[in-house]
Amino acid sequence: MGWCLKVPLAEGEDCRSSLREKGLLDMSRAIQREEDHLLVPVAGPVRMDGAELVERELPALERKETDYRRLVELPEGLERLLPSSYDVIGDVAILKLERDLVPFASDVAEALMAASPRLRSVALDRGVRGETRVRDLEVVKGDEDLSSVHTEYGVSMEVDPSLAYFNPRLARERRRVASLVREGELIADLFAGVGPFPLVICRHSHPQKVYAMDINRDAVEMMERNIARNRMEGRIVALHGDARSLLPRLPALDRAIMNLPQSAEEFLDIALEKVRRGGTIHLYRIMERDELTAFQDRVLDEAASLGHDVAVESVHELKSYSPRMSVYCFDIIR
Ligand SMILES: C[S@@+](CC[C@H](N)C(=O)[O-])C[C@H]1O[C@@H](n2cnc3c(N)ncnc32)[C@H](O)[C@@H]1O
Numbered sequence: 001m002g003w004c005l006k007v008p009l010a011e012g013e014d015c016r017s018s019l020r021e022k023g024l025l026d027m028s029r030a031i032q033r034e035e036d037h038l039l040v041p042v043a044g045p046v047r048m049d050g051a052e053l054v055e056r057e058l059p060a061l062e063r064k065e066t067d068y069r070r071l072v073e074l075p076e077g078l079e080r081l082l083p084s085s086y087d088v089i090g091d092v093a094i095l096k097l098e099r100d101l102v103p104f105a106s107d108v109a110e111a112l113m114a115a116s117p118r119l120r121s122v123a124l125d126r127g128v129r130g131e132t133r134v135r136d137l138e139v140v141k142g143d144e145d146l147s148s149v150h151t152e153y154g155v156s157m158e159v160d161p162s163l164a165y166f167n168p169r170l171a172r173e174r175r176r177v178a179s180l181v182r183e184g185e186l187i188a189d190l191f192a193g194v195g196p197f198p199l200v201i202c203r204h205s206h207p208q209k210v211y212a213m214d215i216n217r218d219a220v221e222m223m224e225r226n227i228a229r230n231r232m233e234g235r236i237v238a239l240h241g242d243a244r245s246l247l248p249r250l251p252a253l254d255r256a257i258m259n260l261p262q263s264a265e266e267f268l269d270i271a272l273e274k275v276r277r278g279g280t281i282h283l284y285r286i287m288e289r290d291e292l293t294a295f296q297d298r299v300l301d302e303a304a305s306l307g308h309d310v311a312v313e314s315v316h317e318l319k320s321y322s323p324r325m326s327v328y329c330f331d332i333i334r
Contacts, residue, residue: 002029002058004039005051012038015051029058065115072111074104082108087168089159090148091120094137109141121146123161132216133165133260153178155199157226164219165193169319170259173329174200176316177257177282181205185254188274189213190243190267195223197257198236207254213239213246243267247274254279261286261327265299272308272334280313281332286321292328299332310334 003026007015012031019025019042026041033039040051041058065071069082081101087094093112097105102124109122121142128135137146147160152171159166178201181187185207189197192212201210214220220240227236239246247256247270256271258264261284271281287295296312303310316329 001055002026003042003045004054004056004058005042005046005048006034006037006039006054007048007051009033009036009038011050012040015040015048018048019046028061028063030061032056032058068108068111068115071114072104072107074101074107078104086112087125088116088119089161089166089168090150091118092146092148092161093119093122094125094135094161095122095140096125105138105140113141120148128165132219134163134216135161135165137162152196153200154203155196155226155230157194157196157199158222158229159194160218160222164214164216164222166196170196171200173316173318175204177201178204180280181207181255184208186251187211187255187257188247188250188253189257189259190247190271191258191260191264192223192238193219193259195226195236195238197259198223199226199230199232202232202235203230207235209234210236211239211246211250212236213241213243215240215242244270247271250274252276256281258282259284261321265295265302268299268302269306272303272306272310275334277334279334281310281330281334283330283332284318284327285330286325286327288324289317289326296330299330303332308334 005015024043024046026043029041031038031040039056045053078101081098083096105124112122113119121139123137123139123146126136146162150157150159153175174197181201183206186209187207188211190213192198192214195212198210198212201207212223217240220238223238227233227238253275256275258267258271264283264285275281311333313331313333318327318329320326
């Protein structure tokens with residue numbers, strides 16, 4: 001037996017939310033109907049206008065744990081190494097573990113899947129590799145096939161993170177860039193991967209065309225399917241190859257997106273040649289905060305040495321990369 005408030009059916013929702021706000025709702029028992037009233041379980045002998053305080057046997061509610069860290073059993077001292085966050089791409093979780101936790105990866109993965117039943121696979125991230133930035137992934141639980149459908153700001157994308165780079169944590173940045181695009185712009189994404197920037201831009205703005213290139217053939221094939229999936233044929237042109245040889249063949253641009261955060265500035269010369277006066281270059285770079293000013297000075301000097309007058313309009317910190325480093329976006333106006 002426990003305490004409940006008996007309220008007319010029509011007042012049940014107001015009563016429940018008011019109790020919840022005050023921390024008086026007993027969430028361990030279920031609300032039940034009794035003829036034309038509802039029995040709302042409360043944590044003690046609570047009084048409320050229009051409600052009768054009664055004692056009833058109500059069914060217990062099963063509470064599901066959503067924090068995977070509470071579901072995993074590890075040798076003493078290792079719990080504190082469990083990551084508080086991880087990436088989810090579609091129904092695939094990608095997890096980075098400290099070295100001491102790696103032998104327990106499948107226990108951690110099992111806990112993750114128990115806490116998030118929509119997950120189909122959990123893969124261990126052993127870092128990105130080479131020019132294509134593809135992750136070295138080891139499936140530790142679930143389906144070996146890591147291809148899934150990821151949605152972001154109204155766009156649905158096929159992504160296989162074992163074949164192409166994709167970062168779900170840049171979703172807000174892609175939406176920010178899309179919000180800057182004016183009607184009729186010609187845009188190039190030099191390092192487009194499976195196409196998230198072009199797709200989000202075309203979903204939320206009206207550029208004339210987005211040229212989207214990548215050196216990774218698998219990424220370009222996924223991008224082509226993503227263009228079709230989102231019915232954006234003709235608005236996004238997927239190109240396979242090296243931006244250094246593809247970009248010079250394009251018409252003059254209003255905007256260039258350079259999301260290659262280890263070395264994008266190496267392509268600044270070709271972007272400056274292609275973006276028209278007044279156009280914007282979004283240049284992404286990983287660095288420490290105290291390197292920002294020197295980097296900006298280098299960009300301005302390099303542009304000047306190539307005969308271009310540019311200004312860094314704004315700098316945005318997007319996400320941390322390591323304890324000291326973050327990914328920044330420099331919005332450069334030509
Ligand atoms: C950091 S990823 C960015 C992917 C995408 N913009 C996103 O947000 O998911 C960088 C991409 O650049 C591609 N890449 C690297 N060097 C390239 C080059 N020289 N020309 C074209 N693409 C290149 C890689 O294959 C990779 O897909």
